[in-house]
Amino acid sequence: MPSRPLRTRRPPSPALAAVRDALGIPGVVLFASYVGFGSLVRESGLGLPEGLVSTATGWALPGQVALVELYAVGASIVTIALAVALTNTRLLPMVVTIMPLLRDDRAPRWWFYALAHVVAVTSWANGMRRLPALAPGDRLRWFAAYGAVLWSATMAGTAAGFFLAGLVPKPVTLGLVFLNPVYFLLLFAEDLRDRAKVLALGLGAVTGPVLHLAAPAYGLLATGLAAGTLAFLLDRILARRTRHRG
Amino acid sequence: MADSPAIWAVLAAGAAVTYAARGLGVALSGRIDPAGAVFRWVGCVAYALLAALVARMILLPVGPLQETATGQRLLAVLAALAVFYAARRSVAAGAAAGTAMMIALAWSGLSPF
Incomplete structure (x- = not known):
């Protein structure tokens, strides 16, 4: 394999690179997760147009599941x-x-108002890691293409799930729905170098379910503010301490 | 319920409140210094919210996962993490293992508790 000469060559284009990135695990996971959503839509007595409109305009799975369930x-x-x-x-x-x-x-x-629509956990977590390595002039095109591919995968997944509802054995559907939180968890486990981030993730994970039981409606938001602020303050204190010691 | 016209109003409301969060994010981002403390705090809040959401999806799910036992979900998460670390932090391997474990547990009906 001629690895040396390739390194100096410029990658074809940021949009193409994004398509390649998105068509891997992120696209597969989102497609599978939305297969779960599509069958939920059908089992809730809703039609395919409703499911597709929800995915197209909502484009954030937990909110969509809450909407359909409620x-x-x-x-x-x-x-x-x-x-x-x-x-x-x-x-x-x-x-x-x-x-x-x-x-x-x-x-x-x-453009930024349009791109904000394709900010969701998968595009955000991968974007936060991938974007800094790209040239500033390439980032917009990368993110737009990345979001467009993922968005298409969710639309296809919703439709597939709707038609497959009832055909796929229940345990498989459950596994597909479960894939979503597991993938998010692993995305965060993948990069735990930043202390403030680790503190926020840990405090949020512990506080979240407790506050959710205490106040189902506002628990999530309360956790974000409380655990996030606590993580921010702890990180500052720890940073000051290391600075004093050094 | 499928032919109830209210669903379109519900979908419109859902889309509006969801985009409001995103649009407001764009509007606010121009006013926050990315190198400053406020920006760092906003990042901490984002990660805490995401961790809380994922923990809730696993421990207290809404939707189809309510049919599974807490023990089954925890065991599937453990399988995902174990394979993730064993496979040199491979997200694909971990996610596949977690899903496979959930399917196996749901199929067999077995649950640690």
């Missing part, structure tokens, strides 16, 4: 909107933290 048990629109809003508030800090990596003065402002 609708199926006859919850009011206000209850559903509140539950979805509280589940998806995480998207706000996620967008805030990825935007500086995408900053490009040549691009019109609306």
Whole structure:
């Protein structure tokens, strides 16, 4: 294998690289996860158009599952909107933290508002790791293509799940639905070098279920603010201590 | 319930509140210095929210996973983590192992507790 000469060659294009990146594990996982969502849609008595519109416009699985589940048990629109809003508030800090990596003065402002729609756990976690290694001028195209491929995978997964509902044995469906949280967990386990991040993840994981039991509606948001702030403060204290010692 | 027109209003409301979080994120990002303390705090909140969400999805799930036992889900997570670390931090291997373990447990009906 001629590895040396290849290293000096420029990669074909950021968009092509993104397509290749997305079509690997991230695309497969999201497709499979949305197969689970598609069958949930059908089992809840909803049609394929409803499922596809939910995926196209919501594009964040936990909020979509909450919406379909609550609708199926006859919850009011206000209850559903509140539950979805509280589940998806995480998207706000996620967008805030990825935007500086995408900053490009040549691009019109609306691009960023459009790209924000494809910020979700998978694109965010992979983007936060991948983007810093790219040239600043290539990042927008990489992220747009990456998001577009993942978005297409979720649409295809939703449709496939809808048609496969009832055909796939129940344990397999459960395994596919379970793939989503497991993949997220491993994405975070993959990169645990930053102390503040490790503290926030650990405190959030421990506090989250407890506060969820105490206050099902607001538990998630309360955890994010409390555990996140605590992690931030602890990290500062630890940083100051090492600085004093050094 | 499938032909109830309310579902479209529900979907529109869901889309609106979801995009509101994303759009607000873009609007705010221009005002926060990426090198500053506020930015770091926002990052911590994001990771805490994500960890809480994943923990909730595993321990207290909504949706189809409610049919599985907590012990089954924990065992599947352990299998995923064990294979992930054994396979030199391979996300693909870990995710496949976790899914396979969940399918096997759901199929057999076995649960540690």
